[in-house]
Every structure is written in C-alpha cells, then in structure tokens.
Amino acid sequence: MALWDRRLHIVTGKGGTGKTTIAAALAVALATGGRRVLLTEVEGRQQIAQLFDTPPLPYRERKVASAPGGGEVFALAIDADEALLEYLEMFYNLRRAGRALGRVGAVDFATTVAPGVRDVLLTGKVKEAVNRPDGTRPSGLAYDAVVLDAPPTGRIARFLNVTAEVAGLARMGPIRAQAEGVMKVLAPERAAVHLVTLLEEMPVQETVDGIRELREVGLPVGAVVVNMVRRPLLAPAELDLARHGQLDYEELVTGVKEAGIEPTEELIENLAWEAAQHAERVALETAQRAEIAGLDRPVCEVPMAADGVDVGTVYQIAELLRSQRMNP
Numbered sequence: 001m002a003l004w005d006r007r008l009h010i011v012t013g014k015g016g017t018g019k020t021t022i023a024a025a026l027a028v029a030l031a032t033g034g035r036r037v038l039l040t041e042v043e044g045r046q047q048i049a050q051l052f053d054t055p056p057l058p059y060r061e062r063k064v065a066s067a068p069g070g071g072e073v074f075a076l077a078i079d080a081d082e083a084l085l086e087y088l089e090m091f092y093n094l095r096r097a098g099r100a101l102g103r104v105g106a107v108d109f110a111t112t113v114a115p116g117v118r119d120v121l122l123t124g125k126v127k128e129a130v131n132r133p134d135g136t137r138p139s140g141l142a143y144d145a146v147v148l149d150a151p152p153t154g155r156i157a158r159f160l161n162v163t164a165e166v167a168g169l170a171r172m173g174p175i176r177a178q179a180e181g182v183m184k185v186l187a188p189e190r191a192a193v194h195l196v197t198l199l200e201e202m203p204v205q206e207t208v209d210g211i212r213e214l215r216e217v218g219l220p221v222g223a224v225v226v227n228m229v230r231r232p233l234l235a236p237a238e239l240d241l242a243r244h245g246q247l248d249y250e251e252l253v254t255g256v257k258e259a260g261i262e263p264t265e266e267l268i269e270n271l272a273w274e275a276a277q278h279a280e281r282v283a284l285e286t287a288q289r290a291e292i293a294g295l296d297r298p299v300c301e302v303p304m305a306a307d308g309v310d311v312g313t314v315y316q317i318a319e320l321l322r323s324q325r326m327n328p
C-alpha cells in the first residue's frame with residue numbers, strides 16, 4: 001500500500017525538529033481535494049491549537065483548518081484521563097464511577113496497577129478515530145485519514161507497541177482487546193510512522209536508532225522528513241575553496257567594494273572565516289544526507305522558513321508534501 005494512502009500517519013522525531021509542524025502540514029496535505037482528516041496530539045501540550053492560532057482544544061474534535069478543494073482538518077488533544085472515562089463508559093457503563101475516582105487519580109491508579117495502560121488509552125482513542133464509522137460519508141468512515149503528532153523518537157516504539165506493554169495483564173480482558181485493536185490499526189497496510197529530522201548529527205542518529213527499534217517490533221516505518229533545510233550560499237567549487245581557506249582574496253575585496261562597503265583587512269578576514277564555517281556546515285550536512293539516504297526510506301526535504309512558521313507556512317509545507325506524496 002502506497003504511503004500516501006494509509007489511514008493512520010504517525011509523526012515522530014527528536015524533540016524540536018518540527019514534529020508538530022510537519023504533522024499539521026501533513027494533515028492539511030491529506031485533506032486537500034475534499035477529504036476529512038483528524039490531527040491529534042497526546043502529550044497535553046496544546047501545540048496544535050498554538051500552531052493554528054485557536055484556543056486550547058477541549059477533549060472534543062473541532063475543525064481547525066480548511067484544505068484546498070473542500071478538505072477539512074479537525075483536531076483533538078487526547079487526554080489520558082478523559083480517554084479512561086470514555087473507556088470505562090464504553091465497556092462498563094461506568095462513566096460516573098470513573099468521575100468519582102477523581103479525574104487525575106483514576107489514571108494514576110490504573111497506571112500504577114498496570115504500567116502501559118496510559119499508552120493504551122491514548123493509542124486506543126486514536127484507533128477509535130481511525131475506525132469510527134459514519135454512514136453519511138461516501139467512505140463510510142468519519143475520517144479519511146488520521147495524523148498523530150506523536151511522542152519523540154526515543155519513546156515511539158514503546159508507545160506504539162502496546163500489546164507488549166500490557167502483556168502482563170490478563171490474557172483476555174478489555175484492555176488487552178483494546179491493545180490488540182491498536183496493533184491491528186498499526187498494520188503496514190493501514191499505518192506509517194514518519195520520522196522528522198534535521199541535517200544534524202544528533203537528530204539523524206535518533207532517526208537511525210528509531211527506525212531500527214520500530215523495525216524490531218514490526219511497526220511500519222514510513223518516510224523520513226528532513227526539516228529546516230537551508231540552501232548552500234556558495235557553489236560547490238567555492239565551498240571547497242572556502243573550506244580550505246583558499247578563497248581568492250582579490251575577489252572578496254572586489255565583492256565587498258561592489259556592495260558599497262569599505263574592504264578593510266579585518267572585514268575580509270572575517271568574511272573568509274564565515275565562508276569557511278558555512279562550507280564546513282554544508283560538508284557536515286552532506287554527510288548526514290548520505291546517512292539518511294542509506295536508510296532506504298522515501299525522503300522528503302522541507303526548507304527552512306526564514307521568518308519562522310505560521311499558518312501560511314503550514315499550507316506551503318502541505319503543498320510540498322502533497323506534490324511529492326512524501327515519496328519523491
């Protein structure tokens with residue numbers, strides 16, 4: 001099944017690499033052309049609301065954006081306490097009892113009895129959204145796709161591998177059934193885990209490790225999204241010279257003069273030093289790019305937005321992801 005056509009897209013990556021931004025852009029991209037997509041987060045940080053400039057999301061799905069061609073993006077901040085109450089009600093008609101347990105206390109209690117329950121509650125809610133029927137829609141489903149702004153790479157395999165997490169629980173019970181339902185939704189024909197990285201050593205290393213861990217537990221690895229890519233400011237031959245401190249001094253002087261600046265010796269030396277730094281960084285990026293290529297996954301590059309990310313940038317990144325279908 002082509003990556004683009006999967007129903008559940010999970011976006012992970014090292015902290016701060018752009019998971020929320022890319023997840024939001026992917027949701028808009030998947031909604032483009034008239035589809036309905038749910039964008040979810042599970043870490044209680046309200047990052048989706050911040051990105052779309054809307055008030056904090058309640059535990060209720062709310063439309064946050066329109067996509068070109070009549071598409072709609074809904075968003076949901078999944079909360080473990082609320083998910084537990086919903087779960088108790090669904091299986092035991094126990095919502096009121098759940099409330100009586102005290103909102104925070106209930107999940108703490110459940111998590112103490114069985115570590116891993118929190119993750120099953122969170123992923124269980126994602127599963128419910130993926131599978132939710134809606135007879136009024138052509139697909140028969142409430143959402144054509146679900147995008148999850150997921151925990152970071154270091155925790156993703158454990159977070160998703162819920163059956164292993166709750167293996168200590170009774171072999172049958174409803175939590176176990178819930179975990180098995182989650183694993184079904186995470187099958188390769190239905191889901192993909194995309195990894196966001198930068199062209200830097202640490203995030204790339206986390207991507208390499210993350211992909212290995214996901215593969216070890218049989219979770220479907222999707223694309224690698226290289227975010228915040230900057231174009232080199234010099235041509236390859238110039239970069240080579242700059243790196244070895246061999247830029248033509250006279251040319252630098254001429255260039256600086258043409259820019260209407262007094263070419264003092266200090267200025268020219270600083271300029272050559274900056275060029276060397278830049279060339280060094282580009283060389284490191286080239287090495288990281290090669291490492292990423294070796295992962296044998298579709299790679300999608302997203303440029304650095306000079307003025308930071310706003311809703312407009314999210315739409316631009318969405319168009320880029322859509323035109324490549326994450327699979328250039």
Ligand SMILES: Nc1ncnc2c1ncn2[C@@H]1O[C@H](COP(=O)(O)OP(=O)(O)OP(=O)(O)O)[C@@H](O)[C@H]1O
Nearest residue numbers: 014015016017018019020021228303304305308309
């Ligand atoms: N392509 C881009 N160009 C410029 N800035 C970007 C780009 N992508 C993300 N950013 C900025 O980088 C910062 C981190 O992005 P984001 O919040 O999406 O990352 P994250 O991985 O979700 O972070 P966290 O681990 O805190 O959840 C934000 O300030 C965001 O606006």
Ligand SMILES: [Mg+2]
Nearest residue numbers: 019020021047
């Ligand atoms: Mg985030």
